[in-house]
Amino acid sequence: MSFAPSTAAADRAESFVSYSAAAAPIAFERPAARVTATRGEIGIELELRHSGRRALTLRYETQGDASLPALFVAGGISAHKHLAPSREFGEQGWWECQVGNGRSLDPTRYHLVSFDWLGADGSLDIALDPADQADAIAALLDALGIDRLQAFVGYSYGAMVGLQFASRHPARVGEVISISGTHRAHPYAAAWRALQRRAVALGALQCDESQGLALARELAVLSYRTPEEFAERFGAAQVVDGRVRVAAEDYLDHCGNKYVARTSPTAFLRLSESIDLQQVDPSSIRAPVTVVAVTEDRLIPLSESYDLIERLRGETRLRVLRSIYGHDACLKEQAQIDTILREALADCTSVAA
Amino acid sequence: MSFAPSTAAADRAESFVSYSAAAAPIAFERPAARVTATRGEIGIELELRHSGRRALTLRYETQGDASLPALFVAGGISAHKHLAPSREFGEQGWWECQVGNGRSLDPTRYHLVSFDWLGADGSLDIALDPADQADAIAALLDALGIDRLQAFVGYSYGAMVGLQFASRHPARVGEVISISGTHRAHPYAAAWRALQRRAVALGALQCDESQGLALARELAVLSYRTPEEFAERFGAAQVVDGRVRVAAEDYLDHCGNKYVARTSPTAFLRLSESIDLQQVDPSSIRAPVTVVAVTEDRLIPLSESYDLIERLRGETRLRVLRSIYGHDACLKEQAQIDTILREALADCTSVAA
Numbered sequence: 001m002s003f004a005p006s007t008a009a010a011d012r013a014e015s016f017v018s019y020s021a022a023a024a025p026i027a028f029e030r031p032a033a034r035v036t037a038t039r040g041e042i043g044i045e046l047e048l049r050h051s052g053r054r055a056l057t058l059r060y061e062t063q064g065d066a067s068l069p070a071l072f073v074a075g076g077i078s079a080h081k082h083l084a085p086s087r088e089f090g091e092q093g094w095w096e097c098q099v100g101n102g103r104s105l106d107p108t109r110y111h112l113v114s115f116d117w118l119g120a121d122g123s124l125d126i127a128l129d130p131a132d133q134a135d136a137i138a139a140l141l142d143a144l145g146i147d148r149l150q151a152f153v154g155y156s157y158g159a160m161v162g163l164q165f166a167s168r169h170p171a172r173v174g175e176v177i178s179i180s181g182t183h184r185a186h187p188y189a190a191a192w193r194a195l196q197r198r199a200v201a202l203g204a205l206q207c208d209e210s211q212g213l214a215l216a217r218e219l220a221v222l223s224y225r226t227p228e229e230f231a232e233r234f235g236a237a238q239v240v241d242g243r244v245r246v247a248a249e250d251y252l253d254h255c256g257n258k259y260v261a262r263t264s265p266t267a268f269l270r271l272s273e274s275i276d277l278q279q280v281d282p283s284s285i286r287a288p289v290t291v292v293a294v295t296e297d298r299l300i301p302l303s304e305s306y307d308l309i310e311r312l313r314g315e316t317r318l319r320v321l322r323s324i325y326g327h328d329a330c331l332k333e334q335a336q337i338d339t340i341l342r343e344a345l346a347d348c349t350s351v352a353a
Numbered sequence: 354m355s356f357a358p359s360t361a362a363a364d365r366a367e368s369f370v371s372y373s374a375a376a377a378p379i380a381f382e383r384p385a386a387r388v389t390a391t392r393g394e395i396g397i398e399l400e401l402r403h404s405g406r407r408a409l410t411l412r413y414e415t416q417g418d419a420s421l422p423a424l425f426v427a428g429g430i431s432a433h434k435h436l437a438p439s440r441e442f443g444e445q446g447w448w449e450c451q452v453g454n455g456r457s458l459d460p461t462r463y464h465l466v467s468f469d470w471l472g473a474d475g476s477l478d479i480a481l482d483p484a485d486q487a488d489a490i491a492a493l494l495d496a497l498g499i500d501r502l503q504a505f506v507g508y509s510y511g512a513m514v515g516l517q518f519a520s521r522h523p524a525r526v527g528e529v530i531s532i533s534g535t536h537r538a539h540p541y542a543a544a545w546r547a548l549q550r551r552a553v554a555l556g557a558l559q560c561d562e563s564q565g566l567a568l569a570r571e572l573a574v575l576s577y578r579t580p581e582e583f584a585e586r587f588g589a590a591q592v593v594d595g596r597v598r599v600a601a602e603d604y605l606d607h608c609g610n611k612y613v614a615r616t617s618p619t620a621f622l623r624l625s626e627s628i629d630l631q632q633v634d635p636s637s638i639r640a641p642v643t644v645v646a647v648t649e650d651r652l653i654p655l656s657e658s659y660d661l662i663e664r665l666r667g668e669t670r671l672r673v674l675r676s677i678y679g680h681d682a683c684l685k686e687q688a689q690i691d692t693i694l695r696e697a698l699a700d701c702t703s704v705a706a
Binding site for chain 2: 050051126127184185186187188189190191192193194195198199202203205206211212215218219222225226227228229230231233234235236237239242243244245246247248249252273274276277279301
């Protein structure tokens with residue numbers, strides 16, 4: 001929207017030079033050439049599923065020229081509108097390993113749209129359904145003048161919202177790529193999240209929510225990762241000053257503290273709850289869906305992805321990865337996810353063309 | 354020790370009558386005929402691995418005649434000396450499904466010995482090693498005049514202690530049956546337990562440890578059970594008074610409240626820590642070992658049981674169960690565990706004879 005196609009072409013040239021000058025693996029870690037990006041916010045009114053009509057503010061970011069095919073990109077409840085660094089916004093993004101020049105989600109080939117989840121700023125202390133997020137995205141696309149997405153690329157909660165979007169706004173999306181997400185919350189994963197919320201509630205009793213939120217995050221991290229990874233990374237417990245300290249505690253401390261510094265307890269509670277409200281009837285989805293499942297995912301058993309595939313009525317594709325990173329594979333298995341995204345998006349483009 | 358063989362014989366007769374009078378499945382649920390039992394306590398001094406020399410009280414219970422082959426029976430950190438009802442102590446025991454007339458651990462065939470874990474009464478606020486428990490059991494056997502156990506039957510923490518016992522007191526045990534236990538704590542399971550302890554610490558900050566302990570127990574229950582069971586038992590989350598309540602929360606509340614009513618936070622903390630200190634070199638064990646592993650166990654990956662089997666030097670037997678109850682299979686899969694125990698104990702008896 002804010003820059004001409006020639007800018008993107010210049011970026012491609014710059015990128016080429018940069019790749020030649022540096023060792024290839026380092027260049028791949030973070031492309032030196034960056035497209036421009038835009039940020040903005042819009043006010044909307046939305047009928048929320050459990051909480052009535054509300055005035056809401058949506059904060060979005062786009063990368064890549066608006067004339068390119070549009071992709072909506074959404075991650076977990078801790079993800080946000082900033083996918084990767086751009087000229088204007090140089091800070092680290094949550095999905096840098098896939099977003100950038102030469103990567104699967106390439107802003108010189110696609111117009112990438114993303115936003116901050118409803119509730120992410122902690123200002124909404126109400127029940128938020130994943131369907132509400134999907135409707136908010138539809139309103140955002142209206143405001144941006146985007147009739148139809150080439151694809152909705154979602155990971156974790158973002159995949160849940162992508163399925164909701166395809167179900168509720170079928171005319172507006174050509175394809176869904178659903179990575180580590182499902183049509184319904186699993187009762188065991190829901191219980192795990194409910195206990196994380198109890199940790200926040202326990203912390204709140206002493207008017208210091210940060211310790212409760214840190215513990216909640218540490219519990220969440222365990223659910224995102226796997227015993228296989230921990231067995232590789234961590235050794236035996238030690239007795240320190242008469243108490244036992246297990247080997248992963250430094251890492252968990254780090255995860256908890258980092259999270260507390262950037263997350264409001266209310267945002268965590270309401271978005272965590274929102275995952276547990278996920279309910280989509282897969283048979284209501286007509287767009288092609290690529291379901292990416294990870295064998296080691298401790299939140300989404302493989303059987304859930306099979307169930308989703310079986311109940312979808314449109315064109316479907318299943319990709320099963322093995323990864324010691326479990327639910328976090330999407331953020332860690334750069335090469336495998338890259339291949340899957342390219343393949344799914346290429347098919348989608350050829351269908352569209 | 355406290356009753357003659359004729360008592361046991363009378364019990365067998367009574368048992369027979371009882372089984373004939375009632376429908377077999379009901380009789381199998383809880384044998385009407387009960388042997389007599391003894392309880393007692395002894396004071397010992399023990400050199401603890403991390404905490405120096407201490408005066409300790411051991412509280413034990415026995416069932417079955419002292420002239421019968423002796424079995425030491427030990428369960429998880431929440432288990433205790435009372436395995437099953439007896440004439441003298443009619444209250445529910447923690448392993449009734451295996452202990453009783455006609456069951457695999459039959460007090461008319463074996464002299465069953467059990468005790469309350471060191472630290473279970475909350476009086477020891479020190480680091481307790483599973484090796485300390487093994488040494489305490491050796492001291493208890495001295496006091497009871499038992500030179501040698503026919504078998505050490507351990508489940509969970511009890512299996513860990515059983516491996517310690519066989520390593521540290523090789524002359525005193527004919528066989529180890531290790532159900533859902535290992536030679537070393539897994540770093541992922543250890544992290545899970547460390548976060549349970551943090552929940553207790555968070556509760557203690559507000560001078561109300563019960564809420565923290567309840568949350569810790571709820572987290573522990575998740576680790577003992579499986580997504581497969583939860584998918585069968587629980588449905589979708591609901592919005593109740595503006596908040597999300599997941600389907601398993603009533604069950605988890607029940608588990609937490611029940612645990613808090615009977616457990617001291619100090620006991621939980623120190624025994625939970627103790628699991629994380631487990632370190633036995635399997636090659637130091639000479640007794641035959643039956644390793645019982647459960648595919649769905651979320652605390653002890655199957656690979657850990659394979660590693661234990663590979664590193665044992667004596668006679669070994671591996672039994673792998675499938676169970677939706679995961680780590681709790683030992684308490685829920687009555688028939689499968691019964692078969693395994695009978696087989697292992699019969700082999701052991703024939704070797705001894």
